[in-house]
Amino acid sequence: MPHYVLTLSCPDRPGIVSAVSGRLLRHGGNILESQQYNDLATDRFFMRTVFAADALLPELQASIGELAHDFAMDWSLRDRAQPRRVMLLASRFDHCLADILYRWRIGELPMQITAVVSNHPRDTYRHLAFDGIDFHHLPVDRGRKAEQEAALWSLIEGTQTELVVLARYMQVLSDALAARLAGRCINIHHSFLPGFKGARPYHQAHARGVKLIGATAHFVTADLDEGPIIEQDTQRVGHHDTPEDMIRIGRDIERRVLAQALRYWLDDRILLNGHRTVVFAV
């Protein structure tokens, strides 16, 4: 029996859970897992429900669409058996790319990788196995960023990519491209945001003399390192740690934070709540 995941958000009011569960029951739905949250500050309701049903997706979508209209819902319904289509972007540092490829290879990240894209040549990753995944070298030559982004966008569209992961991709996306990728582009920033935005956060952290460093996975917006935060983690450092030590310690934090954020996205556990997120963790 297919398993479906329904995510929704709408203005809060009594009876949302009852209406949704009743509608699913009407189609023989058996709820397997359900989480909800009411943001009292915005009076907005968020819900994620996993259910089993013999009914076909189009029938369910039509029925839930009616309900969604009545409750002014933003919603999505997906067959959990359908793997998501994800594109991986990286620059010189490949530790996050290598980690995601390994987790995907062993089945921890159930997704279809549509391509690996870099502004550096294939040889940069000569020790990484791409297992038949297409690699695209899209260099950013001075004054030709628009052309590079046009090629990148055509690849994203041409491969029907649902999510773009910036796995230490060190080029700032233009406002236009960030807008096109709103809610479907996740970046790993190598600091505990909002501290130390920009390209060299570990050197900034060392100069400030912090005792904790971290990493942040967030949705990409036009405003650099300002997007809705999905996942964060930290680790202690000391006066003896050099910027190089922090870069080494930070690699592990970046890997686990990005992998967790990607697992949440693949399992429809992230809902946007304005410039914040609701994350229905396991």
Ligand SMILES: Nc1nc2c(c(=O)[nH]1)N[C@@H](CN(C=O)c1ccc(C(=O)N[C@@H](CCC(=O)O)C(=O)O)cc1)CN2
């Ligand atoms: N529109 C956005 N684009 C990107 C974001 C984002 O939040 N919004 N995050 C970055 C990743 N990043 C930090 O996490 C980051 C990347 C690059 C830079 C930067 O200053 N890059 C320089 C070039 C550096 C180089 O070539 O090595 C630049 O683009 O001029 C800062 C932060 C990914 N894109």
